Amino acid sequence: MTISTPIDVPGAFAASYGAQGAEARTWLAGLPRLGGELLDRWELRPDGPARWGMASLVLPVRRPGGEPAALKLQRLREETAGAADGLRAWRSNGIVRLLEHDESSAAQLLERLDASRPLSSVTDEETALGVLAGLLARLTAVPAPAGLRGLSDIAAAMVEETPAAVPALRDPDERKLLETCAAAVAELTGEAGNRLLHWDLHAGNVLAGEREPWLAIDPEPLAGDPGFDLLPAIDDRWEAVTSSGDIGRAVLHRFDRLTEAVGADRRRAVGWTLGRVLQNGLWDVEDGKDRLEPAQVAIARTLLDHRR
Ligand SMILES: Nc1ncnc2c1ncn2[C@@H]1O[C@H](COP(=O)(O)OP(=O)(O)O)[C@@H](O)[C@H]1O
């Protein structure tokens, strides 16, 4: 048996990822060897400096025939477990192509896109919003494959967790807001839907491509209502919202544009967007915070004021 040459893990990635806890550090410890083994197994050669996000390390590589690709290494978690099934179900339409997948480690070999040109580098707000709306419409039109985690379970768990989380918030208005979001979700648990959702489609998760101008990356798929997929495209590029001078109007403009694009029922889109605000709030409390993010509060209040 040949022993693979371990990959180099950039120190900055190790520092940011390692700060996420003990499990993250255990995964990091095995990463040089895992990367080396996958390079050997898929006959890849490194081709440039690594990139990374909050949750993964991505190495530009070339396949034996010279084709450029990207090796994405990420920890196997509930959120990443369905990524390969989702990518296969989308059949590369509007989203990065999956070339290889290692089920035991959740590693993916992906078609190479232009990492130097994320949609977040496009400064024109309407252009970026239009691209996000178009991709969301196409991605959420696909039925979810069987066996994927579903929004109905996630929604039920959030509603159940809310009463214990609320007292951690300092501001009584924010407590009330989180309760209102949970009540909206409780009303919708019977209408959770079964489309294939990306779950994290913001401008940083869209890269320029060649076979299509823009392609989505980084899905954490789940089966659900398209309305649950809008928030990352609403709270993203938040400076554009605050600098517009009218936060409510800018939020509604994004919400209406996205809701229309995905053909979502407006009532459900409001309710499920409040559900995403709830999810973010519950995570913040879990992380020890006692305030909600101002962007989340502004979005929830705007939608509640315009509920019809
Ligand atoms: N297919 C790809 N081609 C080129 N670069 C990629 C590709 N996929 C990801 N990247 C680069 O790696 C970074 C992190 O990847 P991403 O899938 O978004 O993971 P994370 O969950 O860490 O955000 C991206 O922001 C991008 O710079």
Ligand SMILES: [Mg+2]
């Ligand atoms: Mg990402």
